[in-house]
Amino acid sequence: MRLHEYQAKELFANSGIPTPGSTLARTVDEAVEAAADIGYPVAIKAQVHVGGRGKAGGIKLVEDDEEARQAADEILGMDLKGFEVDRVLVEAAVDFVNELYVGVTMDRGEGKPVAMVSTRGGVNIEEVAEEDPDAIAREHIDPAFGLHDFQARKVVYDAGVDGDIARDVSRILSTLYDLWEERDGSDAEINPLMVTADGDVIAADAVFNVDEDALFRQPDLAELEEEAADDELEAKAIEYGFDYVRLSGNVGIIGNGAGLVMTTLDMVDYYGGKPANFLDIGGGAKAKRVANALDMVFSDENVDAVVFNIFGGITRGDEVANGINDALAQFDDIPKPVVVRLAGTNAEEGMEILNTELVQVEATLEDAVQATVNIATEVEQ
Amino acid sequence: MSVLVDDDTRVVVQGITGGEGRFHTGQMLEYGTNIVAGAVPGKGGQEVDGVPVYDTVAGAARAEDANAAVVFVPPAFAGDALFEALDAPVDLVVAITEGIPTQDMSRVYRRLQETDTYLVGPNCPGLITPGEAKLGILPGNIFEAGNVGLVSRSGTLTYQVVDNLTERGLGQSTAIGIGGDPIIGTDFIDSLELFEADPDTDAVVMCGEIGGEDEEQAAEYIAERMETPVAAFIAGRTAPPGKRMGHAGAIVSGSGTGTAQSKIDALEAAGARVGETLNEVTEYVEQFL
Numbered sequence: 001m002r003l004h005e006y007q008a009k010e011l012f013a014n015s016g017i018p019t020p021g022s023t024l025a026r027t028v029d030e031a032v033e034a035a036a037d038i039g040y041p042v043a044i045k046a047q048v049h050v051g052g053r054g055k056a057g058g059i060k061l062v063e064d065d066e067e068a069r070q071a072a073d074e075i076l077g078m079d080l081k082g083f084e085v086d087r088v089l090v091e092a093a094v095d096f097v098n099e100l101y102v103g104v105t106m107d108r109g110e111g112k113p114v115a116m117v118s119t120r121g122g123v124n125i126e127e128v129a130e131e132d133p134d135a136i137a138r139e140h141i142d143p144a145f146g147l148h149d150f151q152a153r154k155v156v157y158d159a160g161v162d163g164d165i166a167r168d169v170s171r172i173l174s175t176l177y178d179l180w181e182e183r184d185g186s187d188a189e190i191n192p193l194m195v196t197a198d199g200d201v202i203a204a205d206a207v208f209n210v211d212e213d214a215l216f217r218q219p220d221l222a223e224l225e226e227e228a229a230d231d232e233l234e235a236k237a238i239e240y241g242f243d244y245v246r247l248s249g250n251v252g253i254i255g256n257g258a259g260l261v262m263t264t265l266d267m268v269d270y271y272g273g274k275p276a277n278f279l280d281i282g283g284g285a286k287a288k289r290v291a292n293a294l295d296m297v298f299s300d301e302n303v304d305a306v307v308f309n310i311f312g313g314i315t316r317g318d319e320v321a322n323g324i325n326d327a328l329a330q331f332d333d334i335p336k337p338v339v340v341r342l343a344g345t346n347a348e349e350g351m352e353i354l355n356t357e358l359v360q361v362e363a364t365l366e367d368a369v370q371a372t373v374n375i376a377t378e379v380e381q
Numbered sequence: 382m383s384v385l386v387d388d389d390t391r392v393v394v395q396g397i398t399g400g401e402g403r404f405h406t407g408q409m410l411e412y413g414t415n416i417v418a419g420a421v422p423g424k425g426g427q428e429v430d431g432v433p434v435y436d437t438v439a440g441a442a443r444a445e446d447a448n449a450a451v452v453f454v455p456p457a458f459a460g461d462a463l464f465e466a467l468d469a470p471v472d473l474v475v476a477i478t479e480g481i482p483t484q485d486m487s488r489v490y491r492r493l494q495e496t497d498t499y500l501v502g503p504n505c506p507g508l509i510t511p512g513e514a515k516l517g518i519l520p521g522n523i524f525e526a527g528n529v530g531l532v533s534r535s536g537t538l539t540y541q542v543v544d545n546l547t548e549r550g551l552g553q554s555t556a557i558g559i560g561g562d563p564i565i566g567t568d569f570i571d572s573l574e575l576f577e578a579d580p581d582t583d584a585v586v587m588c589g590e591i592g593g594e595d596e597e598q599a600a601e602y603i604a605e606r607m608e609t610p611v612a613a614f615i616a617g618r619t620a621p622p623g624k625r626m627g628h629a630g631a632i633v634s635g636s637g638t639g640t641a642q643s644k645i646d647a648l649e650a651a652g653a654r655v656g657e658t659l660n661e662v663t664e665y666v667e668q669f670l
Contacts, residue, residue, distance in 0.1 A: 214482035258627025259535020
């Protein structure tokens with residue numbers, strides 16, 4: 001779960017990391033008032049959960065009331081990569097001479113946290129990592145001990161940070177790690193960490209992502225969660241509790257288990273079709289979940305045919321079959337053709353239970369996918 | 382022969398009195414697994430399906446001579462439960478629980494390095510040596526004893542692969558579901574090492590998926606150390622970057638790492654045969670044997 005910049009900055013500031021003076025504004029008037037209070041120049045920054053806000057026009061630097069009004073008016077309500085901007089952060093612009101990068105994340109390969117520092121801040125750090133991996137100094141952290149002070153110093157010096165600010169930067173890194181650990185961060189980043197002509201360091205941006213599996217013990221952060229769905233169907237999936245990703249094809253896909261559903265997507269592609277979605281209904285697919293899953297794919301206007309593939313381990317084929325029959329019986333007209341394939345526990349019983357007037361039944365994954373792709377292709381033409 | 386579990390595996394089930402724990406204890410017993418004890422704080426002295434329950438894992442292990450633990454404890458308490466199993470100690474811990482906070486797993490993983498215990502999971506279906514023992518939630522009826530080792534990051538995909546193998550008369554030595562989380566105990570390389578050392582495993586099937594670099598690292602191991610032939614499958618060829626496909630670890634990051642293609646290329650370069658479909662994987666195994 002991502003925090004907004006202003007929420008992350010509040011966390012950082014409360015821990016003692018220096019941040020520029022700022023105010024959150026939800027209207028143009030609030031923004032102009034805040035800008036005048038802070039004193040020009042100020043930055044007006046869209047608060048949405050997308051990367052690359054600056055390039056997309058979501059961040060503007062302004063010098064006076066008139067410019068502030070114009071910028072706030074432009075940014076508030078704008079569509080930024082599919083998200084409507086409903087609030088902006090009005091923030092004192094920092095006059096900097098250098099931009100650093102400081103971050104903490106989990107290195108999944110090593111199974112331990114890693115602290116990262118670079119003197120190439122202010123740009124997309126993933127690109128830096130790709131083009132010039134040596135430009136980022138890294139220090140792995142033993143989770144039993146946390147980040148030792150010497151390690152914070154070491155990684156800062158390794159990165160080539162100037163000696164006169166190294167102590168301040170390493171202190172900020174230590175604070176960032178402690179915060180990451182205490183608040184169950186998955187990623188914590190300051191990019192850029194700006195260095196002023198006077199040698200002050202200040203967090204000009206703030207990223208803090210929280211481990212969703214740990215929200216149960218971070219109740220105040222859990223409250224900040226906004227269902228940041230890219231579209232209506234993904235929002236619906238969140239409501240139903242499905243793992244769902246919307247894609248652009250016309251073959252609807254329902255299955256159980258992430259790996260098998262991914263494989264079904266790949267098979268659709270293999271047989272020349274285009275997947276419309278990834279939908280994992282999870283284990284123990286009861287009638288209600290089956291009905292909800294069908295509702296999801298039927299609601300997608302791009303879908304021309306649906307493949308329903310269940311491998312029952314714990315999930316029983318007869319239960320799924322009854323669920324499909326019941327769900328489809330609700331319709332006078334089945335909105336889109338459905339091809340079903342059941343395997344595993346009680347699959348044979350399930351296949352017999354399925355009402356073949358409502359669905360097409362296939363015995364293997366290959367046959368089911370191929371049949372669905374054929375139907376979808378015909379419907380499309 | 383087999384790896385990690387067999388007739389001599391004596392299991393304590395942590396969380397045996399919960400819904401999942403109780404149900405799957407019944408299923409494991411039915412399969413013939415030696416479930417010798419349960420462990421749930423405050424429930425010592427009770428019985429589940431005739432299995433005695435103890436307050437602590439160490440107490441259960443001592444009293445019933447258990448050498449393995451299966452964990453069905455809810456995510457908020459699972460990290461602690463894993464430390465308890467490692468402390469008991471037992472030789473093998475299988476963590477079925479889904480949704481354990483990543484930082485908890487990082488600490489467990491760190492502790493694990495100081496022990497000789499194998500941890501399988503978390504967020505996995507468990508493992509099975511057909512005809513001998515199953516530790517976890519895999520459907521026992523689709524497996525058949527044989528000489529194909531299987532290691533997979535995904536549950537139902539494993540079942541599909543096993544179903545195909547069994548249908549062609551290709552039985553399995555042991556099947557290990559290592560789980561789809563970012564931090565897991567036993568990984569591909571550990572599993573491949575075990576299969577390579579097992580005289581009765583004559584071919585290995587490895588099912589990977591997008592995200593992380595575990596498959597690429599496994600490829601290096603295959604190239605340098607393995608004689609046993611490997612057939613592989615990578616799920617997620619068509620997954621778009623930046624979208625998490627169910628498993629917490631299954632994501633192609635913005636910088637292009639973790640793609641199916643990089644994994645397929647690495648495995649093929651290492652001499653493994655990578656099937657474009659699951660049927661192709663089965664065919665490769667048939668050719669190996």
